[in-house]
Amino acid sequence: MPLLTKALYGFGVDPTSASFYRMLLAIPLNIWLIRRNNDKLILSKKQTILLAVDGFLLSAMNIMLYSPYLYMDSGVSTVVHFMYPIMVFILSLIIYKQPATKVEYLAILTSTIGMLLMYDPSAEISLKGFLLAFASAIIFFNL
Numbered sequence: 001m002p003l004l005t006k007a008l009y010g011f012g013v014d015p016t017s018a019s020f021y022r023m024l025l026a027i028p029l030n031i032w033l034i035r036r037n038n039d040k041l042i043l044s045k046k047q048t049i050l051l052a053v054d055g056f057l058l059s060a061m062n063i064m065l066y067s068p069y070l071y072m073d074s075g076v077s078t079v080v081h082f083m084y085p086i087m088v089f090i091l092s093l094i095i096y097k098q099p100a101t102k103v104e105y106l107a108i109l110t111s112t113i114g115m116l117l118m119y120d121p122s123a124e125i126s127l128k129g130f131l132l133a134f135a136s137a138i139i140f141f142n143l
Contacts, residue, residue, distance in 0.1 A: 003074070005018050005066050006069055006074050008021075009069065009070070015063050016063055018062075018066050019059055019062035019066060023058075023059070054143065057139055058143065060139055061136045061139040061140050061143065062136075064139065065077070065078070065081050065136040067129075067132045068080075068126070068128075068129035068130070068132045068133040068136075070129070071126035071128050071132075072123070072130070072133075073120065073123045073124070073125075075120075075123075076118070076119070076120070076123055076133075077132075080133035081133050081136045081137045082137070083115070084137040084138075084140050084141040085107075085108075086108055086111065086112070087137065087138070
């Protein structure tokens with residue numbers, strides 16, 4: 001998605017519009033899936049409120065994911081965004097005192113090595129871009 005978003009920026013599209021069009025394109029697919037499975041889309045008041053909150057958070061997350069592309073390399077920004085599994089792992093260890101397995105440590109190690117391999121010392125990293133990407137990861141982590 002970052003490559004397409006960066007291309008859209010060349011046509012004057014901003015992060016909010018990119019997020020809007022991404023969600024707009026998902027509507028027909030979701031309608032098709034609902035009809036294909038013969039699902040009924042009847043929501044209670046509580047479900048409607050929760051869906052609205054989730055929709056707002058998802059929109060905010062997308063805008064915060066796309067905004068750093070204006071300030072730094074899209075690859076670095078996306079890597080920062082996808083740090084959320086590491087955040088979940090660390091918070092599980094600290095807050096919930098959940099014991100980790102060797103496989104989980106290996107997964108964290110390999111994902112960290114992967115992020116380090118993507119690091120480009122010549123790439124400019126903006127604090128604003130980093131904070132926006134990190135905020136998108138925090139929101140995604142909570143969705």
